[in-house]
Amino acid sequence: MSNRMKNPAEVIPQAFKGIGNLLAAVADGGLPETTTELVAIRVSQLNGCAACLQGHAVRLADVGIPIEKVVGLAAYRESPFFDDAEKVALALADAVTRLADSEDAVSDELWREVTKHYDEKQTAALVLCIATHNLFNRVNVTVREDAEHPFWLR
Template sequence: MNQRMEYASASPEPMKAMFALGSYLERCGLESSLLELVKIRASQINGCGFCLDMHTKDARAAGETEQRIYLLNVWREAPQFTDRERAALAWTEAVTRIADGGPSDEVYEQARGQFSEKELTDLTWAAVVINSYNRLAVSFRITPGTYKVGQFKV
C-alpha cells in the first residue's frame, strides 16, 4: 500500500488547529497514560495502522506496560485496567462508533461517575481528535512503522 499524499503539507492550516487541540489536551489535566489508551483504542477500532504504531510507541516510552497494550483490545475482560480507565475506554468506543447511536445513558453515567464535566468534555475532545487523525491517516494511506517517538511534539 502506497501513501497517497502528504496531507499536512497540502493543507497546513487545519494541521495547526489540530496541533493546537493536541497541545491543549496534553495540559488539560487528564492523565497522559489515559489519553494514550484512548488514542490506541480508537485507532484499533478505526483500523489505523499509522496511529497504532505511533501511540503504542509513545505509550511504551511513557512507561505503559506491554501487557496492558496487548490487552487493550479486550479491556472488558482484563483486570489490568482501573475503573476510571474502563469508563474512558467505554466512552471512547461509544464516541468512535457514533453511528451505532452514540454513548448510551449507561455509558454516560459510568463516565460521569469517574470524570468531572470538564474532564469528560476534554476526554470527548481527545476521542474527536484521534478519530480525525485516524480518518486522515487511513484516507491518505500513511505508512505504519515510520513514526519515531516525539516526532510530532508541539
C-alpha cells in the same frame, strides 16, 4: 503500501497547527497521559489506522504503559489490568468511534459512569481526545499514511 498523497495536515500547515491546538487542549484537560494514550490506541484499533497505532507504539514506554495493558486493550472490559476509570474512558471511546452502530451510542448510563470518574474539564478533554484521534484516523486511512514513517515522526 504507498501514500495516495501527502497528508492534508502536511499540505495545509494551518490544519497541522489546528490539530496541535486540539492536542494541547486535551493535554491541559487534566486526564492522566496514560488514559489519553490508551484511548488514542483504542480508537486507532477500531478504525484500523496502522500509522496512528505505530505512532502511539513509540510513546508507550515514555508514558509508562505496561505491556499487559497494550496486549489486553482489545479485551479491556474483562482485563484485570485496567481500573474502572480507564475502562469507562475506553467504553466512551468505543461508543463515540462507533456512533452509527447504535441508536443511542452514548447512553445516559455510560455518560453517568464517565462523569462519576472524571470532572467536567477531564470529560471535555476525553471527548476531544476521542474526536481528535478519530479525525487523525480518518485522514490517515484515507491517504494511506505510511505506517513505518508517518509524516509527524519524520
